Amino acid sequence: MTQEESLEKKKIAVIVPSKESLEIYNTFLSRYENFSFRNYFSIDEFNEDAAVSGGCDGFIIDWKIILNSCSQEKEYFKYLLKLFPAIRVTHSLDKKEISGDFRGRMLKDRQLFDYFFCEIFPGPGKKENKSIILLAENYECRALYESYLRNYPGISCLGCSSIKEFANSVSKNSNYSGFIIDVETIMKESPEDRSVLHELIERFPTVYISRLEGKKHVKGEVRDKNLHDRELFDYFVNDICIHFIPRGIRKKKRQSIYLNVYVDFSSSQINNGHKEKRFRTNTLDVTEEGAFIACAIAVQRGDKYHLVINELKDHTPIECTVMWVQPW
Numbered sequence: 001m002t003q004e005e006s007l008e009k010k011k012i013a014v015i016v017p018s019k020e021s022l023e024i025y026n027t028f029l030s031r032y033e034n035f036s037f038r039n040y041f042s043i044d045e046f047n048e049d050a051a052v053s054g055g056c057d058g059f060i061i062d063w064k065i066i067l068n069s070c071s072q073e074k075e076y077f078k079y080l081l082k083l084f085p086a087i088r089v090t091h092s093l094d095k096k097e098i099s100g101d102f103r104g105r106m107l108k109d110r111q112l113f114d115y116f117f118c119e120i121f122p123g124p125g126k127k128e129n130k131s132i133i134l135l136a137e138n139y140e141c142r143a144l145y146e147s148y149l150r151n152y153p154g155i156s157c158l159g160c161s162s163i164k165e166f167a168n169s170v171s172k173n174s175n176y177s178g179f180i181i182d183v184e185t186i187m188k189e190s191p192e193d194r195s196v197l198h199e200l201i202e203r204f205p206t207v208y209i210s211r212l213e214g215k216k217h218v219k220g221e222v223r224d225k226n227l228h229d230r231e232l233f234d235y236f237v238n239d240i241c242i243h244f245i246p247r248g249i250r251k252k253k254r255q256s257i258y259l260n261v262y263v264d265f266s267s268s269q270i271n272n273g274h275k276e277k278r279f280r281t282n283t284l285d286v287t288e289e290g291a292f293i294a295c296a297i298a299v300q301r302g303d304k305y306h307l308v309i310n311e312l313k314d315h316t317p318i319e320c321t322v323m324w325v326q327p328w
Contacts, residue, residue: 012035012060013046014060025060042065043069058120060087131174131246132180134158136160141185144215145182149237166197167196167200178240179207180220258282259282262310265278265297290320300325
């Protein structure tokens with residue numbers, strides 16, 4: 001490896017209680033070639049090396065290390081978790097399953113590490129920008145909201161003046177991280193259009209915002225918090241949107257239809273500890289573009305599989321791709 005290649009790699013500290021645990025985690029970590037891993041078996045060992053190597057860009061910490069540490073070390077771990085991207089991990093007694101906690105999200109196996117490495121540390125060719133849709137009819141209001149958003153590098157904004165313009169502007173192939181909706185604009189829309197908007201954004205972070213009388217200040221409500229000005233945008237962008245996995249917008253209406261289906265993942269290279277990759281399950285909803293399927297094994301976006309719908313007369317397997325995953 002050249003010195004330039006080494007500098008490009010993100011350095012991740014892996015702090016685990018034993019070599020046995022390290023071997024279990026390495027079955028997943030070996031997949032991520034754009035990272036260099038430094039392994040430690042105690043916090044003291046990490047601190048000694050950090051003074052020489054210059055620290056790291058993120059942490060993977062086994063829960064046993066934290067639970068067995070003294071109160072001072074636990075406070076140090078809290079400090080690290082605030083400063084750096086870090087996941088706290090553990091493995092089952094039979095060594096077949098890994099689970100972890102990252103910023104309040106509980107994930108397992110490859111989903112856990114894919115989210116940490118692919119979403120938090122975007123690699124070459126992966127867009128780092130987070131796109132937020134701004135819905136505001138009044139030009140001055142929209143300009144004011146956009147002036148706040150310019151304070152956040154890596155955030156792009158798609159401005160729309162109405163729900164119909166928004167529905168025509170969104171791209172099927174684009175992913176978005178949240179919505180900023182002007183209260184005055186949404187109140188002018190018809191009940192039918194408001195219903196369409198709700199259907200489209202119900203799975204996205206959303207803030208309802210309005211301009212104050214001075215016309216230079218704003219207030220908004222997000223997750224039951226009423227905030228103003230920079231405090232509002234800081235919370236919405238830095239605490240919510242940045243950590244939200246961008247999603248595409250379903251432009252077709254979703255129908256709650258339960259169909260009996262047979263799923264076959266045997267052609268996928270998934271490695272989740274489950275021997276059985278063929279199983280029967282059901283759909284939870286269906287659109288003209290796809291369906292949400294209950295799945296008991298860990299998969300990720302991009303995995304290929306075949307699907308047979310029992311209710312159809314034609315039982316020819318349908319080739320499908322996982323486009324979105326919602327962990328249970």
